[in-house]
Amino acid sequence: MSELPRTDCLWWYDTPPIELPQRVEPADKDVDFAIVGAGFTGLWTAIHLKTLLPNKKIIVLEAHRVGHGASGRNGGWLMGSCEGLSAFCNGTGLLPKDVITEFRDLVPNFVSSLKALAIDCDLKQGGGIFGAARYPAQGLRAETLLESLHQLGFDERDYRWLSREELTERVSVHNGQGGIYTPLIATLNPAKLLQGLVRAARDKGVAIYERSPATLEDTGILGTPSGNVNANNIIWATEAYSSNPPLKKRLLAVQSGIVCTEPLSHAQWNDIGFDQHEAFCDLSRASTYLQRTADDRLIVGARGAYAFNNRARDSFSASAHRTNKRIALGRALFPQLDKVTFTHSWEGSLGIGRTFTPHIVFDPQQRIATAGGYIGEGVGASYLFALTLAEGFAAVDSPRLSMPWVHRGNLASQLRRWEHEPLPWLGFNGAMSVFDVEEFMINKAIPGARAVSWLCDRLEGLIGH
Template identity: 45%
Template structure:
């Protein structure tokens, strides 16, 4: 469908015709039924069929493979998991290091699959730069963050401080205060990864049905408008769309992230900016920004959006002038020569946020559910780990994957932390975001009085702690 091309820059760049696969129009019995053809669903199907080719696996997708966040994100393939430091902190040093090694190995595992399956998604492992770019408080927060990482047993091979001069060798931001570089990140064209995985699982024998929205589900049964799947295990891989499958919406907060991309920029401009090796970059503010230089020489840049009352999904991602203007302002502050660059694409997507920033992977034997989610915007890499973990849980494997603190094992769904009811969720989330915006505005103003700067930081830090 041509309308799918307008979902994001990434979907617009696809070579395949984007014609919908057949819908589910029969009653099928399978071993594993997966809801959602995004990264989590596709990776779970992939590892299940690789490890147990005899399994009957089917996926039902409401739209098309990659329709959700998997085809709309910023293209950061991170070797990280949201909240990993807190999850690993209480473990003995050897187990903590093993957990970090497992996470840091995610980009290389994805690269292995890309090579094996012949998937071209512009994979470039240039690492990530977390930059203190716009005010001195960012440097202090960034150095404190690095100190905490080293206290957890990590070292310069994982995270290294770059002076402004060292940062200039990779990314040139006028007046920067320095950065942290981590090698454990790659950039990709995310829609090509999703579409390539969809073709790969079909080659392995997975049945993939599109335009097949689940209207009813219960233990062992998924029902769509024209068909049904009966299965021993159901994998609801819907992340930001969790509210569509009650009661999953109690455990996921659907938050929007919004992006823009410039037109392809000339080599003379990139010679001034850098990013020659496919590095991802972010400036270290609480507003959550992220960017990359695309394979066709655009700047793709995003920042966290909002939350709608009652967890209502945003379906129209035609960004308004204010939304585009904020992102232009933010990347223009980093790269003044791009202040007037033409923006060719704007888009956004829904992501899922778990309570206390705790992603989860579990198998609920009583309800026949295997669940991975709550990635909080870091799902490009985390979903690969989630897919491997769910496959191990379903197959009953004895795996190092299952001995990690984010794996709840055989636990009931209601063991997950619930979000507060409305209006508390809406009021709380928006109050927190407003405190972040206020902090950024005060700190970005060099004329702000010291007491105002201190107060803004204290308020924002306190509000942020409410999410944990």
């Protein structure tokens, strides 16, 4: 076994965090808006709010550092989509037209916002490929997936079939059989995006405090280590990292993780493709996500486990077992990279709501709102949901406020509670084990794999990405 890569997140290497104050200034203890959590949701909400309501006083409170959560650790797929789409269909089984329009516009709108805010985060609009690779079962999965996307109301402009030749021309993956191409995905560097958002928010007059964990007191006041904050409105943007009220037990913190290679040579890229910096995944149950970074590394992400008692991952550490599994997956997809060194490995936690759909909740009575439950597809959705939160508070007449993921009412009643342990632990990790068995049986052509696949189809619907 070769040496393990270092446990560290690649993104922060060339992008050291910006130093921010840690004690809330007396002048910031009485504010119009307090946003809890400085990931994409919190920072985009601050920026959109300040754009719509420039005279309002806004602060962001972050328990650790900016990007401590999933926003600082993810695979950088910016998706004009979100998880759990079928739950948002109307009676005819179609997604409402406004939803489709919103997703088609997501990447272009995101790019316009980056331009307006002068943020450079290595964004590449190379589209995304869901490739059937490695073993034949993935071919059928690709066909079924395309059919279901078209049934939801997307068309050939959004998702189209890629022949075997087209696939391997773009990405020379092992045993590529064809797949789906979509222009609705771009890739970016998450740490650079976070830094850009911090700068933009501060330029607009938002105060951001790190090492400032907030607690919600019964009085509606926010407690912080440097004193109470009295906010007219509160936005809770803590996603998987929600160990305290008001979101305690409302989101399951599930791990996903990434390994990345050393920078690859021109010849190696010629061998594997990714000329347009396409986002790529295969159609296995491992929920893979790959991208070619601006400094020419290949990152390979795949889902992880769930820690008993809903513990979100604070450190970057990934077990040797899971790291080696992700490296093996990368090599199985691209045997051309057999001798390449993997330099970094890290994990983080993504949030899953009990209904397996992302949400926005406004509680006008308590003047509190939240957005999250993105199930690993939050880079684009957080931008859209943050805009919706800001439009809601600014009382803008916007179609986004009528989207099927927007709810109104008490947070606790709108967001279902997860079951007590050990049910989540058994359910999630049990499903993961069955997926591993299926992959093993398919790879070794062991009879009975079809029956296991049938079971996996049912389980996959239950645990999301």
